[in-house]
Amino acid sequence: MAKIKTPDQTSKREIIHAIAAELFREKGFRATSMRELAAKVGIEAASLYNHIEGKNELLISICFKVANNFTQKMNEVESMDSDIISKIEALIRYHVYENVYNYKDVYVSDREWRNMEDPELSKYREMRRSYRKRFTSIVEKGISRGEIKKIDANTAVMIFLNAIAAVDQWQRIVNKVSSEELENNMVTILIDGLRK
Amino acid sequence: MAKIKTPDQTSKREIIHAIAAELFREKGFRATSMRELAAKVGIEAASLYNHIEGKNELLISICFKVANNFTQKMNEVESMDSDIISKIEALIRYHVYENVYNYKDVYVSDREWRNMEDPELSKYREMRRSYRKRFTSIVEKGISRGEIKKIDANTAVMIFLNAIAAVDQWQRIVNKVSSEELENNMVTILIDGLRK
DNA sequence: CCTACCGATCGGTAGG
DNA sequence: CCTACCGATCGGTAGG
Known part of the structure; x- marks a missing residue:
């Protein structure tokens, strides 16, 4: 059975991925922190993990x-x-x-x-x-x-x-x-x- | 790099710089730790700072x-x-x-x-x-x-x-x-x- | 050149 | 989606 996602969850996950790509490009993967990514998404670092598995x-x-x-x-x-x-x-x-x-x-x-x-x-x-x-x-x-x-x-x-x-x-x-x-x-x- | 050192000629500082370049190339600057660099030089991390200013x-x-x-x-x-x-x-x-x-x-x-x-x-x-x-x-x-x-x-x-x-x-x-x-x-x- | 250790920051989790 | 917090690891310093 496929994972059932509400439109909101899917969209937030995509936003996180897009902003991650932006940050990884600008600063590099290692130099980008999850806290920085979260801030740019507009949530707390801990909340990222409701949408993604990890860095x-x-x-x-x-x-x-x-x-x-x-x-x-x-x-x-x-x-x-x-x-x-x-x-x-x-x-x-x-x-x-x-x-x-x-x-x-x-x-x-x-x-x-x-x-x-x-x-x-x-x-x-x-x-x-x-x-x-x-x-x-x-x-x-x-x-x-x-x-x-x-x-x-x-x-x-x-x-x-x-x-x-x-x-x-x-x-x-x-x-x-x-x-x-x-x-x-x-x-x-x-x-x-x-x-x- | 040869393990047996010829007396002086290459200063410790030069050795550290050369090994650093090697590690930065292989793993990236951020992903390379000073402890790792020190280990490859053959000394403790703290001892690096007698030869260089910092990372x-x-x-x-x-x-x-x-x-x-x-x-x-x-x-x-x-x-x-x-x-x-x-x-x-x-x-x-x-x-x-x-x-x-x-x-x-x-x-x-x-x-x-x-x-x-x-x-x-x-x-x-x-x-x-x-x-x-x-x-x-x-x-x-x-x-x-x-x-x-x-x-x-x-x-x-x-x-x-x-x-x-x-x-x-x-x-x-x-x-x-x-x-x-x-x-x-x-x-x-x-x-x-x-x-x- | 070492042992011992510091404050800062990291990715990630618990629990609500 | 948050607050609170964990263990690990970081670059670097103190003092010998």
């Missing part, structure tokens, strides 16, 4: 939400019937999109996941490893098909994943150029390079 | 050592008498070099600097901002000279700085390809792109 659960929830999103996108891209460059472009655009519209969760999952403990830590590590491996396979296929230069596929994927990782800087740039413009710049620079 | 001093020292290195390199590159692409290439190669041979300090300065407090925090932020600005100016000059495509210079610099930022992944790659090979891959991908 660790908050981090776990954020990290796996993001990991599942990217895994699902990779499934889609792998089954795309298109050339390799288009697949890589689709992945780049998705990373940009997630970093713009879901940047708190993405940032926390990328920088704070080390604070999880087993078994979640191992599972998360495995998901990251798998995503990177599947991305690398796509690049390698592009090389063997002659669509892509003969570069080291691991290095290329590392550059891509890092280049698009969440940073504070992002929001400033998005305020100047649109998300679409940002995606286009990314694709141009990463796929066609800087040189004119 | 904050360790982080400050690491962050500014790295920041000063990059600032000095930027001074050199700006005064280079060469085309813009060569300047950007020199910066990329330096980032790769620092990330390979000084990766603990670079990683900590890049991911843990938020744990500093004013006035150091503000000073460090300003150094980062300045470095990024000078890098952007170089790219903009390249665009106006026609050496570089008309892309958004801020986005390009963000990609470059992130692409080359320290990650665990790095060491694995360096074990497979040489540092020079890694530099060459980086330069190729970032300057000339992926497409054949």
Whole structure:
């Protein structure tokens, strides 16, 4: 039997998770206290535990939400019937999109996941490893098909994943150029390079 | 770090700083306790304070050592008498070099600097901002000279700085390809792109 | 470089 | 959702 929640409980839990993501991003998981989180929610620290299991659960929830999103996108891209460059472009655009519209969760999952403990830590590590491996396979296929230069596929994927990782800087740039413009710049620079 | 110490040469203070960088990188600044650091040094926690001022001093020292290195390199590159692409290439190669041979300090300065407090925090932020600005100016000059495509210079610099930022992944790659090979891959991908 | 110990703060619980 | 409070752990100090 599924847990029955009143609309109020569900909503408060979501509020707590959202504010937690904000604080974890700003100060880091370890540096954020449950008392601080409670204050920002507008209740006492003890009251948080009527809505959530604990501090660790908050981090776990954020990290796996993001990991599942990217895994699902990779499934889609792998089954795309298109050339390799288009697949890589689709992945780049998705990373940009997630970093713009879901940047708190993405940032926390990328920088704070080390604070999880087993078994979640191992599972998360495995998901990251798998995503990177599947991305690398796509690049390698592009090389063997002659669509892509003969570069080291691991290095290329590392550059891509890092280049698009969440940073504070992002929001400033998005305020100047649109998300679409940002995606286009990314694709141009990463796929066609800087040189004119 | 060797367990048997060669007489002096490396001061206790330097040993503590090196082990601190290692721990801050592995577990994060907040998650590293002075007791843990002391244990790895081989003394009691209280004894650390005969050699260092406190936990904050360790982080400050690491962050500014790295920041000063990059600032000095930027001074050199700006005064280079060469085309813009060569300047950007020199910066990329330096980032790769620092990330390979000084990766603990670079990683900590890049991911843990938020744990500093004013006035150091503000000073460090300003150094980062300045470095990024000078890098952007170089790219903009390249665009106006026609050496570089008309892309958004801020986005390009963000990609470059992130692409080359320290990650665990790095060491694995360096074990497979040489540092020079890694530099060459980086330069190729970032300057000339992926497409054949 | 140690033993002994401090005040502060942490995540979380009991009980209403 | 609150007050009251727990044991654990933190960075750091006193004094030898």
